[in-house]
Amino acid sequence: MSVLNTNRRTCAAALFKSFSCHRNIATQHLHPCLRDLTSALAVNQPCFSLSSKDVRILHEPTHFYSRLLEIIRRARRRIFLSSLYIGPEERELVCQLHCSALQENPDLHVYLLLDYNRSTRPGPSSPVLALLPLLRNHENRVHVSLFCSPMLSRLATSVVPPRFKEGWGTWHAKVYGSDDEVIVSGANLNRSYFTNRKDRYLHFTSQPILADYCFSFLRLISGFSYQLALSDAASTEPVITWPNPSIDPWKIQPLVQHSLSNFQTRHLMSSAYPPATESSSSDVLLFPMIQGGQFNIREEERTVSLLFHHLAPKISSFVVPTPLMNLTSGYFGLYRPYQDLILKSSINCDILVASPQANGFYGSRGLSGLIPEGYTLLEQRFMRAVRAAGRDATSEGGSSSAVRLSEWVREGWTYHAKGIWFSPSQSSPPILTLFGSTNLNSRSANLDTELSFVMLTSSEALQKSLQAEVNGLWQCAVPWRGAERHVRWRTRTIVGMVGGML
Numbered sequence: 001m002s003v004l005n006t007n008r009r010t011c012a013a014a015l016f017k018s019f020s021c022h023r024n025i026a027t028q029h030l031h032p033c034l035r036d037l038t039s040a041l042a043v044n045q046p047c048f049s050l051s052s053k054d055v056r057i058l059h060e061p062t063h064f065y066s067r068l069l070e071i072i073r074r075a076r077r078r079i080f081l082s083s084l085y086i087g088p089e090e091r092e093l094v095c096q097l098h099c100s101a102l103q104e105n106p107d108l109h110v111y112l113l114l115d116y117n118r119s120t121r122p123g124p125s126s127p128v129l130a131l132l133p134l135l136r137n138h139e140n141r142v143h144v145s146l147f148c149s150p151m152l153s154r155l156a157t158s159v160v161p162p163r164f165k166e167g168w169g170t171w172h173a174k175v176y177g178s179d180d181e182v183i184v185s186g187a188n189l190n191r192s193y194f195t196n197r198k199d200r201y202l203h204f205t206s207q208p209i210l211a212d213y214c215f216s217f218l219r220l221i222s223g224f225s226y227q228l229a230l231s232d233a234a235s236t237e238p239v240i241t242w243p244n245p246s247i248d249p250w251k252i253q254p255l256v257q258h259s260l261s262n263f264q265t266r267h268l269m270s271s272a273y274p275p276a277t278e279s280s281s282s283d284v285l286l287f288p289m290i291q292g293g294q295f296n297i298r299e300e301e302r303t304v305s306l307l308f309h310h311l312a313p314k315i316s317s318f319v320v321p322t323p324l325m326n327l328t329s330g331y332f333g334l335y336r337p338y339q340d341l342i343l344k345s346s347i348n349c350d351i352l353v354a355s356p357q358a359n360g361f362y363g364s365r366g367l368s369g370l371i372p373e374g375y376t377l378l379e380q381r382f383m384r385a386v387r388a389a390g391r392d393a394t395s396e397g398g399s400s401s402a403v404r405l406s407e408w409v410r411e412g413w414t415y416h417a418k419g420i421w422f423s424p425s426q427s428s429p430p431i432l433t434l435f436g437s438t439n440l441n442s443r444s445a446n447l448d449t450e451l452s453f454v455m456l457t458s459s460e461a462l463q464k465s466l467q468a469e470v471n472g473l474w475q476c477a478v479p480w481r482g483a484e485r486h487v488r489w490r491t492r493t494i495v496g497m498v499g500g501m502l
Contacts, residue, residue, distance in 0.1 A: 029283055029458040031431050033323075033424055037310035038456060041287050045299065045454075046267035048210050049282040052459035058201035059472050064187060065194035067203055068176055069093070073100045075178035080111040080215045082175040082451075085118040087190030088125045094134060101178075102138045109141045110134065113218045115171040116148035116226055120240070122162055128228060128238050135230050135238075144228035146240065147171035147221055151294050151447060154250045167501040169294055169447035171225075172437045177215060180208040184453060186418050186437055197360070198408070198476075199416045200435055200469070202455075213267055213288065217451065220263055224252050257295040264290065264299070283459045291438060293446035300438055300452055301337060301445060304420075307434070307454075308341040311422060321425030322401055326470050328352040328408075330360070330416040333378040333441040333502045343389040346401045348426065352477055353379060354415035355407040356485070362414070373491045374502055379405065379482045394479075406477035413476075421470055429467035432456045442500045 025042050026049075027035040041047070058064050069092075072079060079101055086093070097110055112131070119127040134142045149169030152160065156168075176183040185201045187193040204210055226249075229239045242249050267288075291300035311323065325347045332353035334342075342349050356362055359372035386392050386403045393402035408415040418439050421430035436452025438444040457463060495502070 026282075030285075030456055031424055031458070033311060034431060034456050037306060038285060040306050040310055041303065041454065042271075044264075044268070044302065045287040045289060046213070046264060047271045048207070048213070048286040048288075050204070050207060050210070050284045050286060051281045052283050052457055052462040053281075054205045054207060055284060055455075055457075055462055055465075056203040056205070057462075057465045057469050058183075058203060059469065061187070061194050061197060061199065064183070064185065064199070064201040067183060067201070068189075069096050071176070071178045071181055071183065072096045074181075075101050075108060076105050077107065077179050078109055078111065078215065079178045080113075080175070080218055081177075081189065082113040082171075082173045082214075082218050083189045084115045084170055084172060084174075085127045085188060085190065086112070086114065086130060087188075088127050088130045089191055090130060090189060093189060094130055097142075098134060098137060102134075102141060109143065110138070111215070111218060111222070112142070112144045113171065113173075113222055113225065114144070114146055115166070116146035116240075117162065117165040118170060119146055120162075128240075131228065132230065132236070132238060135228065136233055139230070139233075143222070145222035145225035146228060147225040147449070148249060149294060149447065149449070150250050150252050157250075167447075167498065169443075169449070171221070172444070172448035173218075173451035174437045175214045175218065175451060177211050180211045181205045182207060182211050182214050184436055184451075186416055186435075186439075192360075192414065193416070196413045197416050198410070198413060198473070200419055202435055210286065214451075217263065217290070220259055221256075221449070224249075224256050224259075253295055256292070257297060260290055260292065260295060260297050284455060284457045284462065287454045287456075289436075289450075289452050289454065291444065291448075291450040291452070294449075298445070300450065301335075303454055304338055304434070304440075305341065307420070307422070307432075308345050308347070312345045312347050321427070322346075322348055324348045324350065324423045324426050326350045326352070326421040326423075326430070326474075327419075327440070328473060329418045329439045329441060330354045330358075330408075330414075331418075331439045331441055331443075331502065332375060332382075333439075333443070333499070334382055335440060335442050335445045337445075338440055339382060339385065342403060343385060343391060347422075348401050349391075349403045350474070351403065351405050352417075352473060353405065353407050353480070355409045355478075355481075358408050358410065358413060358415040360414045360416065367494065370488075370491045370494060371502065373485075373487055374495045374499075376482045376485050377487045377492060377495050378499070378502065379480065380487070383480070383483065405480040405482075406474070407480050407482070408473070408476050409478050410476045417473055421466060429463040430470065431458070431463055433466055441502065443502060446500060 361371035
């Protein structure tokens with residue numbers, strides 16, 4: 001029977017691929033260098049076609065928070081929030097869910113998907129405690145799921161200190177939706193992300209298909225997550241239960257892999273494209289990517305590889321213009337396959353990383369206080385590889401297609417932005433961006449569970465907004481000074497032991 005099922009799955013996969021290869025996807029409105037890439041992405045990734053008038057790029061944490069509260073107030077049917085955690089001090093956010101949403105709309109349900117280990121840190125400020133009033137007042141309409149990475153074994157879970165358990169992987173997708181609108185970000189739901197922690201925020205309005213996709217993805221993962229509840233209405237302690245006793249929570253990898261693969265296949269088959277001959281207001285294509293290395297789901301890796309292989313060769317044959325790729329990560333431990341793609345590419349790459357002072361762990365107590373120094377070490381190693389490849393923009397006689405590393409500095413702020421922008425020339429705005437929860441590092445590739453997107457557009461207005469986003473981030477950039485910084489032997493030792501967890 002297992003052989004028969006395997007053959008059926010193989011045949012189905014071949015059928016799906018054949019179907020996707022022959023879909024009539026409109027690419028004429030896109031820049032010529034994006035057309036082959038678009039067709040290649042459509043083979044394996046679902047796609048949403050939408051109008052740029054329904055896309056808003058937010059630039060400040062305060063704008064993100066205001067928009068988040070707005071979509072909560074507008075909700076009538078559902079609110080779905082996916083984050084690493086909700087900060088224990090976010091009383092206004094919880095109050096909005098209670099007062100503006102649940103009390104005003106008796107048929108509305110709230111769905112929260114958070115990381116188990118980050119949300120259940122022990123102590124009086126444990127994030128889950130802030131959610132108990134919602135459960136107490138709306139028990140049947142508030143659904144709180146806590147995803148726990150299965151990378152840490154049952155035995156190890158019993159001996160590893162609570163905070164360190166997060167090192168073996170987290171739920172990392174940042175999606176904030178209500179009804180038919182969605183905000184995709186890298187920001188968590190915590191005070192610093194609403195005030196002085198820089199990130200990216202893309203708001204999509206009037207998008208029922210995209211919203212349904214995101215909601216369904218979160219509900220799928222909720223089925224493999226712990227559930228938060230109260231033992232009774234007067235209880236001050238949460239009850240956390242596993243929903244399916246027939247499934248071992250430490251052995252969910254095959255089931256999650258199968259479920260995610262089927263989920264993407266279903267949406268791949270149902271992706272709606274405007275016909276290639278139709279004049280349409282749709283000037284944006286959006287491709288979602290799931291990355292869950294622990295489940296052998298590696299769509300982001302495949303997509304990033306396609307970006308380099310389809311964009312660089314197509315443009316490098318021209319003398320001019322030279323294309324530009326802007327890349328940023330607040331936790332820059334660039335995944336080795338991505339590093340190799342950059343080193344071998346003919347695309348100019350401007351990379352922005354967090355300065356040590358802008359790293360979220362700067363000044364932390366204990367071993368976590370060494371994390372900014374650990375990223376300095378990873379940056380030093382990367383720049384040595386760049387120089388060895390002859391791609392250092394600061395070196396004499398370097399390649400005309402160079403790599404430039406800068407660091408983000410702003411007094412009193414930390415840096416958490418991540419993503420990629422591609423421009424066909426140095427003087428043109430971006431026509432493509434990769435955004436979402438991925439930090440583009442080894443941890444995102446192998447340990448955390450991520451949801452990110454690639455967006456391509458022919459809209460001049462949206463391209464200008466993307467350029468404004470890049471300019472806003474690079475406004476606080478200074479030349480990288482990591483080569484001057486001393487990295488202690490203790491940090492080198494720890495990075496050697498747990499580098500893949502950074």
